[in-house]
Amino acid sequence: MKGIVFREFIAMVETQFSLETADQIISASNLSSDGAYTSVGTYPPQEMVDLVTHLSASTNISVPDLLHHFGKHLFKRFSEIHPEYVKTHESAFELLRQLDGHIHVEVRKLYIDAELPAFDYEELGDGEMVFIYRSRRKLSDFAQGLIQGCIDHFGDPMQIERTNLPDDDSGAHTRFTLKRLNDVTA
Ligand code: HEM
Known part of the structure; x- marks a missing residue:
């Protein structure tokens, strides 16, 4: 999955949830880049699954609702x-x-x-x-x-x-x- 998608996801979490939530889901996920994505880089799609799953756990919003949002x-x-x-x-x-x-x-x-x-x-x-x-x-x-x-x-x-x-x-x-x-x- 392209880095632009990860970057936009993390920026959305920082602005719409909080900086702390973004830090927390990045630390809890097993990320090859420690959360520092470049837009044109390519990263394992599993990292997005990890980030969304941790965001769901910390916000009580379901994974399908978060992906839609x-x-x-x-x-x-x-x-x-x-x-x-x-x-x-x-x-x-x-x-x-x-x-x-x-x-x-x-x-x-x-x-x-x-x-x-x-x-x-x-x-x-x-x-x-x-x-x-x-x-x-x-x-x-x-x-x-x-x-x-x-x-x-x-x-x-x-x-x-x-x-x-x-x-x-x-x-x-x-x-x-x-x-x-x-x-x-x-
Ligand atoms: C209603 C309009 C659009 C729909 C329904 C749509 C749908 C999707 C979906 C579902 C994916 C995820 C990959 C997958 O499911 O296999 C995707 C990836 C992507 N789309 Fe679109 N897209 C739309 C418009 C756009 C536009 C306007 C751009 C312009 C830049 C764009 C750029 C991308 C990029 C960069 C990816 C990431 C590919 C990757 O991570 O490898 N999309 N799109």
Whole structure:
């Protein structure tokens, strides 16, 4: 997992929880870097599991809720750190259409060795999109948080329905159905 993800996670814990909580989860986790990550470095994904598990123990917030929260936060940070991938789109659906074939393709050039998920999508009319996540990292809660962050960024309220499908050869397999709320109530 790329260092940028670890750096943003630790910075989020420092600002939204406390400096002491960040120090405590870093000390309690078995980290190759002692918590000093470089953005383009690559580190064992297990270190993120350790950090989130210790944060869950110290805050009593479940691991899935923390991963969702972090995903939402990280979308906001990506839009600040890499605005070129976000500001060129006018809606959440437009960005999501470009995620697998363009945004993450460019990300892989910037962050060598990035391990990225696969996304397929299908549009069911103007206000509805099915978005399918597949990844050996099994970060469906994190993916849902990123999708929610994307929806919030464009200010176009949507309902997300999630169905966990059986794991397959490519790992976790989750279907997100996004429905634009304005269309649902129209
Ligand atoms: C709604 C939009 C997005 C979604 C749903 C999404 C989803 C994900 C997920 C789920 C992962 C974790 C890896 C995995 O599950 O296999 C990931 C990793 C990553 N994404 Fe995205 N992403 C989004 C937008 C972006 C944007 C705008 C950037 C721009 C910089 C970006 C850059 C990255 C990077 C750097 C990683 C880390 C890869 C690694 O650690 O090896 N993503 N993304």
